[in-house]
Amino acid sequence: ALVEFGVYPIAAHLFVFYFGILSCITPPVATAVFASAGLVGESPIKLGFYTAKKAIPIYIIPFLFVLNPELLMLGGNIGNILFEFCMSVLTIIALCGSIEGVGKNKFTKMERVLLFVAAICELHSSIIIKIVSNGVILAILLKNYLKKEIMYANSDKNDFT
Structure with a gap:
């Protein structure tokens, strides 16, 4: 089908x-x-x-295969393949960050929502939307990376309790 x-x-x-x-x-x-x-x-x-x-970020990968055949090295030139690969890596990083809530430091709730929405926008076929959403992702990740304090994910609690 x-x-x-x-x-x-x-x-x-x-x-x-x-x-x-x-x-x-x-x-x-x-x-x-x-x-x-x-x-x-x-x-x-x-x-x-x-x-x-x-596993939520993992569920996006098959859709990326279907929507971006360049990830499977089908069609396009090496520039398109590298571009789609970089966009897809940022998508997965954004989804993981939005679900876990931490990068280098803890994300705010607004940053988590923006990361999630930007990652979902990556599934759109428009190159403009992809570039804008990746700009949002990069801005949030850069802001998070430049924070002074370092918070380790789940260092003081168990996820099962």
């Missing part, structure tokens, strides 16, 4: 394959979660929600 919509066959196959692999760590299948919950002595449901939260 994806190929009939004009998606490259390899991108369509990787899209389906990637989601098949992700089913091991996220509900409702989450076979790896059930196995690891038994090893660490934690509730499988609690651990399943935790892994689903942490």
Whole structure:
């Protein structure tokens, strides 16, 4: 069905394959979660929600394959391939930062919302929107990097409590 919509066959196959692999760590299948919950002595449901939260940035990657075939080195020249690669890396960094709430330092709630919205805007096909959203991402990351204090993520608490 994806190929009939004009998606490259390899991108369509990787899209389906990637989601098949992700089913091991996220509900409702989450076979790896059930196995690891038994090893660490934690509730499988609690651990399943935790892994689903942490896996949100991973769910964007198959869509990036489909929407940006340059990531698979299909079409375009080396400049387009490098441009899309850099844009995609920034997208994943922004999503991780918005979910975790920390970069080098802790993000404010507004920065987290802006990072999330800018990362989602990366899925748009317009080059102008991609450049603007990456400008927002870079500005927030630079501001965060230049802060003086360093806060380590989850250094004083356990995520499961």
